[in-house]
Amino acid sequence: MFCNQCEQTAKGIACEVKGVCGKNAEVSALQDLVLCSVKELSVLANEAKEKGLELEKFNRFTIESIFTTLTNVNFDSNSLAKYVLDVQFLANELAQQIQKPVPEFFNKITQAKSTKELELLGEEFRLIIDENATEDIQSLQQILIYGIKGVAAYAYHAYVLGNEDERIYSFIHEALATINRDRSLAEWVELVLKCGEINLIAMEILDDANTKTYGHPVPTSVPLGQKKGKAILVSGHDLKDLFDLLKATEGKGINIYTHGEMLPAHGYPELKNFSHFYGHYGTAWQNQRKEFVDFPGPILMTTNCIQEPKDSYIDSIFTTGTVAWPGVTHVENGQFDKLIDKAQQMPGFEEDIDKGEVMTGFARNAVLSVADKIVEGVKQEKIKHFMLVGGCDGIKSDRNYYTELVDRSPKDTVILTLGCGKFRFFDHKIGEIDGIPRLLDIGQCNDAYSAVKIALALAEAFECGVNDLPLSLVLSWYEQKAVSILLTLLYLDIKDIRLGPSLPAFISEGVLNVLVENYGIKPISTVEEDLQTILG
Template sequence: MFCNQCEQTAKGTGCTVVGVCGKKPEVAALQDLLLHALKGLSIYAWEGIKVGVHDREIDRFTIQGLFSTLTNVNFDPARFQQLINQTVTYREMLKQKVAAAGGNITSTDKSTTFSPAVDLAELVKQGEEVGLVNDHEALPDIQSLQQILVYGIKGIAAYADHARILGQEDEVVYNFIYEGLQALTNKELGLNEWVGLVLKCGEVNLRTMELLDAGNTGKFGHPVPTEVPLGQRKGKCILISGHDLEDLSYLLQQTEGKGIYVYTHGEMLPTHGYPELKKYKHFYGHYGTAWQNQKKEFAAFPGAILMTTNCIQDPQAYLNNIFTTGLVGWPGVKHVDKGDFSAVIEQALALPGFEEDIDKGSVLVGFARNTVMSVAGKVIEAVKGGDIKHFFLVAGCDGAKVGRNYYTEFVEKAPQDTVILTLACGKFRFFDKKLGDIGGIPRLLDVGQCNDAYSAIQIAVALASAFECEVNELPLSLVLSWYEQKAVAILLTLLHLGIKNIRLGPSLPAFVSPNVLDVLVKNFDIKPITTAEEDLAAILNK
């Protein structure tokens, strides 16, 4: 086993015994094998594109397969066996279609001839024999760029699947995924070509996030400022975690009138700001904090729990109360069909629920691009008048690794004449801090989920337009925390857009080689975080 795709990877280099996330070696091997199989499928899909062969069913399956290999999504070996077998079936189907259309099917890459073992144990052995990214030796810097590309593509796949569920798709996204995966089998590509693919990954991810934004806002409306209770209501309860707004919508519809309060957890917090979701009176509040605290928080929750996307941890302490849906999987956890949450509701009704009302205050969400830009004039006036000196986008993924208290300290120590924009679960380091306001503008503005990064980018672009300057000339600094592959995709998007002076932590990716890091520093001025005091001083005194 070797896995280095998340920030918490063992010893800062790679997990070799068991994943820090809880992933066992056999699951790691099966994920590697699935990626290997998807490369073979992509070779024929890419050749098919050249001769007009497209298959939307295979497109959708490909992003679901990739999404399943992200950190904290699917830990179930049986599910991976099904995905691997289906990949090979689709590969052979595509091969025939491409041949019939006169396309090239002469590839002899191992990924195009691989035949999956019938026995699961043998399938694991096959996975142990394939490379993490490629099946040939590559120079360290090329290997680094290949890994950056793979992890960026995984992030794109996650966002594309979220968008697909909401009816938003673009062939450009699917085509690039095939282009990138099949490139991993090409031994002839040089350093510049790999750099080009990595930056193109950022460009395509921007389009993918645009699709997801259109899906979310088109179906559920644009978020509006909303106070979200952190306490509890007496009564039966369901906790929903992950990112999927449609799953939440189905759950709210199916629980209406049943005497069950629905609470959000983790990245679901911003959903309280969407008009088509907040209209449900039993959609009450938020419970708990970020994903890495779920074992303690879920064990204390007196109702049923539904995991909709990535973030699941070992649920043995509450195995009977937790359910997975979509691509999420854990051995022994009951998996429910997407959109049918009757089993979750039944379990919630059988559990005690909260015994009394408790007030624990509230937090404010709903500051996506429409809300912020509706008061753009007021913001611009405050900047020109000197009331707002600087904006900080303190955003990204949270995690358990030591050093993430930096982000709490950074926000707490930011001067009173600065504004903090935040998104993703990194906000849980400071989401309940009362930072006050500047002329009625809250100093802490929650833009949304990591899935809402497009909204934050549009805010920056709109402000730059209003000030008639480039984004890099704005009084705006990005201080980011990363954990998994969606964060990699967002970082590549920022690089594609030419955003500079990004501070990244709590540690730099293990898959970035010294030379590649040097290029990022020289061309984009990416900096590792130091201390809150030092970084604030450097930003505000430059």
């Protein structure tokens, strides 16, 4: 195997024996085969589009299939093999419609008689980049692929709520179908930035889907303790799965708790309406193996974030949607009878325990509703700086940098945060500025569009560009959705972003030089040095 798509890749180069995320070489090969299959399907889809054929079914399956190849989503060989075969079936159907022969690639899949033989094919095809290209072009091709993975994830979240945009599908098909095309370095850079533009569209339609369906988030205090009674824990990102579960458990005496990036769900009015939607349990995704052990009810994993379950709770964890782990019970979206039955069988919490509260729900509408107060605070020099400290959390100890950065920031600094990176400091009490909390949780990584809109609105209020604002972006990254967000920020020409805890292994020295020279992107250093530079 060869996998360098996440921040924690082995030795900062690539995982070649077993993934740090827990995937084995067989799973890695099948994920590569899924992506190769979608690439070949995209070639047919481009031709079908030129002929004016309907591609709805093919488009939707494309983003779902790509989503399964993201870090911490699907670890089940049989599930991944089925995706390969389903893509092949769709390719055959599409080839017939456009009266073209099926690509030779799919004939090899037809000859495979078992999952093991498909794994061997995955090892043969592996990466879909041009191995004869220069190091810098290979780097840009990988950035594009990982950016597309992030786009597909956001587009899938939006699709399940009924929001789609043809521009997203067209870009994915065209980019994958031509990934080996001979382009100049400048043309590859342009295509990568185009991915950032398309990701902005994906985040916008996801924001629109979430807010139209569940209302605009409002500032909400969320209990961190527990309430006596039966309980179910929901982790991941998918708000629809959470809503469907809340509906299914109404009147059943089961309290619903969030974990990880589900925390911001408590700010949505249509979710807050459920009286049994109680509180938040635990912290970020990488701590689930120690936190899930003590949860006295079943756990539902939605979208990405799953780690290898311990034996002590493998019988009480469930997956849904694109998520899969071998030996773990998978339930179809919205079909939660088994999960509810398990909750009734398990003990639940034996008593009420108060562990304090945290605030969430400071998405764009909430922040912009007090924009005049924020602007006035800046003019009166009560607020001297804004820092967006957000992104992904992870295992490495040097991520404590983000905790120290927030804790040591001056009292006239407002901290905006989103993603699971906030769990390094989400429960820290750092005060207020004239009634405005200094720590504003914008939401999930899925809510990055809110952060963009807040920055653009502040720039408009101060009649300047975003890069002229007293605003610094200090981001942590882990997986491919973070890559697509970074590409969006670059597309918007936002400069001087600090990125950590380490730079992506797939960025070559030449490409890094382009990012440094054109955008001022830089790795984080020490808290002391960065605060001094940021605050002048």
